[in-house]
Amino acid sequence: MYRLIASDMDETFLGEGHRVPPANLEALARMREMGILFVPSSGRPYSSIMDSLSGIDPALLQGSYVISYNGGFINRYGDDRPLLRTVMDRASLEQLYRYAVEHRICMHVYTESGRIFTQFLNELERGYIANLAGIEELGDDQDALAMAGGEEFPKIIFMDPDFDAVKRLGERLRPSLDPELVDITHSSNRYVEFVPHGVNKGTGLAHLAAMLGIDMAETVGVGDSANDLAMIQAAGLGVGVANASDDIRPACDLILDATADDGAFPELLRRIS
Structure with missing residues (x-):
């Protein structure tokens, strides 16, 4: 049973125009029912991620976390004070x-x-x-x-x-x-x-899983491009959406048929349930 799904945002969870496809909103509600924690993981800042999620019912993400800056920062959802902070030389x-x-x-x-x-x-x-x-x-x-x-x-x-x-x-x-x-x-x-150096979405996921007492085997990492590769490799199940780039496909345990624009997360839940 998977307990945590960490997902890239742009071109993975978000579709065209950096918007959440309706199908993924339904999937968020289903994840809550299943007891699966959904964690956005992006190269963008926390505040930018939160803006992209602003149209979502906050109850769907209450008690969750946000991984930002490619894994360099971790925040509690709704709290702009980082639990983890890493900056460049x-x-x-x-x-x-x-x-x-x-x-x-x-x-x-x-x-x-x-x-x-x-x-x-x-x-x-x-x-x-x-x-x-x-x-x-x-x-x-x-x-x-x-x-x-x-x-x-x-x-x-x-x-x-x-x-x-x-x-x-x-x-x-x-x-x-x-x-x-x-x-x-x-x-x-x-x-x-x-x-x-050493900052990537895989290390960000590992830090968060350790904080929460979740085994990495119980995590799913979903993405579409090279900056998602470490997360896909580190997670218990590495998943690419249908529009995933060729350089990450060999590392994925599962490639979905649905694209980011389609809203791929209902398919993901069906295939891991």
């Missing part, structure tokens, strides 16, 4: 930011409070993030590090609509980064993500 973050400014790379810079500074956005990315909370688009001559004041940064990501190009960018930068300080992953077929 400041020098590494500054190096990546200055590189992106020099080369005018479309990027998101995340602060620990949930502010998301974006810069050098292309029109595709501007449309993709249009209804996400916490976005602050900066002008080309503004400085995100200065704008953040004394805040620390959990992550920074670069975007390119050519996914192969953004992967090459990450590999080009890898030798200049200390592997004991920074890890690199990918998401949404558009991003290369730079996060603190």
Whole structure:
């Protein structure tokens, strides 16, 4: 019997426009009946995740938790004070930011409070993030590090609509980064993500399971892209939605027939019951 389902948000639990498909709302109610804890797990900040869930009856998630910043933060649902907090090495973050400014790379810079500074956005990315909370688009001559004041940064990501190009960018930068300080992953077929070393959704799930006294064999990890891979591998059952990227499919114990836009969680519950 599975006791906890940890799910990526964008392109997994959320469909087009970062909205919850009606079928997944029904699945949340069914999970409550089954005694299964549903835990959102995202690369986005806690506040942004909560905004995407704002239309859901809070009773469906009462007593649950939220894993954010790729596993670097854990919060109780409804409480913005993190139980776990991990931020980036400041020098590494500054190096990546200055590189992106020099080369005018479309990027998101995340602060620990949930502010998301974006810069050098292309029109595709501007449309993709249009209804996400916490976005602050900066002008080309503004400085995100200065704008953040004394805040620390959990992550920074670069975007390119050519996914192969953004992967090459990450590999080009890898030798200049200390592997004991920074890890690199990918998401949404558009991003290369730079996060603190050892931070991933798998470690986030393991930390939460330990807090709750839940065996990892009793957990399910659901995702669609590379930044979900560690969670899929760590969980007792690793699941990909039908739109999962090719690089995570071999690691999945189960690939669903339904896509994120369909609302895949009723199928998931049927197949694990």
